[in-house]
Amino acid sequence: MRKILVATEKPFAPVAIKKISKIFEKEEKEYDLVLLENYTDRSQLLQAVADADALIVRSDKVDAEVFDVAPKLKIVVRAGAGYDNVDCSAATAKGVVVMNTPGQNSNAVAELAIGLAILGIREMFSGKPGSELRGRTLGLHGFGYVARNVFRIARALGMKVIVYTRYSKGAAAAIGLKVTKSLEQLYEKSDVVSIHVPARGEHIKSVSYQVMKHLKDGAVIVNTARKEVVNEPDLVKIMEEKPNIKYMSDLTPDCEKEFAEKFSGRYFFTPKKAGAQTAEANINAGVAAAEQIVAFFEKGDTSYQVNK
The missing domain is CATH 3.40.50.720 (NAD(P)-binding Rossmann-like Domain)
Structure with a gap:
């Protein structure tokens, strides 16, 4: 037995x-x-x-x-x-x-990612005028199971979707996705960036200042991956430099206290990792x-x- x-x-x-x-x-x-x-x-x-x-x-x-x-x-x-x-x-x-x-768990996480994007672009439902996802460009940082479900939902919402991936270019192109030449280009062209890479190897701290500096001021970053893929000091720096960027995350970063002090109304963290819940x-x-x-x-x- x-x-x-x-x-x-x-x-x-x-x-x-x-x-x-x-x-x-x-x-x-x-x-x-x-x-x-x-x-x-x-x-x-x-x-x-x-x-x-x-x-x-x-x-x-x-x-x-x-x-x-x-x-x-x-x-x-x-x-x-x-x-x-x-x-x-x-x-x-x-x-x-x-x-x-x-x-x-991919559909559950994908739905959360879209929900966080809506929360961010609608100004946290604070009463301030927000925007709509339809017609906006969604950039997928990575193209695994979750990202493919995010693509499906985003397309149904009328979004334009682009992707940066090193290993699934053929699969992305086969379903009509435009693959950017670089991660920097993805962040530059996106109104919403959704992160879908594992916390290992080259992906650790891959969301760095050198990448995020290309963001539009007003972009929304959605992270339903792992906190390790984001360089947190660089994230704080870019939030300071671009006062309309929002960061929506399915986990609480180590720099939570700094966010609370500096970026009120520009972030949301789930109390515990909720993507698959x-x-x-x-x-x-x-x-x-x-x-x-x-x-x-x-x-x-x-x-x-x-x-x-």
Whole structure:
């Protein structure tokens, strides 16, 4: 019998757990699904994972310490797209496969991105005259699952959409998107910039002063990615230099205090990361994680592996 541990400080919805359970129950081979929900101490995770064969997490931290105490562990699935909470190098060293569930949260995050854009361009619904998205240019910084859904919604709203991507130029062009020659050009031509790149490699602090200085004064920056992709001191500098720029984010930056002191009415931060916090995304990601674990054990399927 394989032990499948679902360890979530922020639990899945009950309906998601019910669907996850059914996936394991219908298999001929036995799986023992164990839930560790709302845990308050890391020692609880370390104790529960010690004899686990597979682990499903959300934003829970899975580092070398976890892999050291779990000799039977073969696979970790992060239910969601981002996986910076999992130490992939430590997993690889222990021979553990790490997967994410790309695309399962993408519509939820995309809808939030558009919602934040509307909030910004309408002056936070403060009573001040705002603007409309129709006829405006939306620049997509990155072209993954979320960005493609943002494109779909933005096009329906009558926006012109452009994109900067280094790795998906063909896919973007194939659906009629204009690909800019540089990131600087994207920021220069956009009324709204929506950021959709992972917090790793070349993307860390890629939203820098050298890029943002090309923004129109009055542009709205929407960040539903990670705070690490934005150079925060540079962001503060450009907000000071261009007094009509707004920054709308699905996470609170480290410079929140400075924003509160200097930029009242020009920013919005969700209280906690909310992009994937919908009932639908919660279910989709959990079910996908369970299905990927079954496919891994029964068929050796590693299609969604993110570590090597």
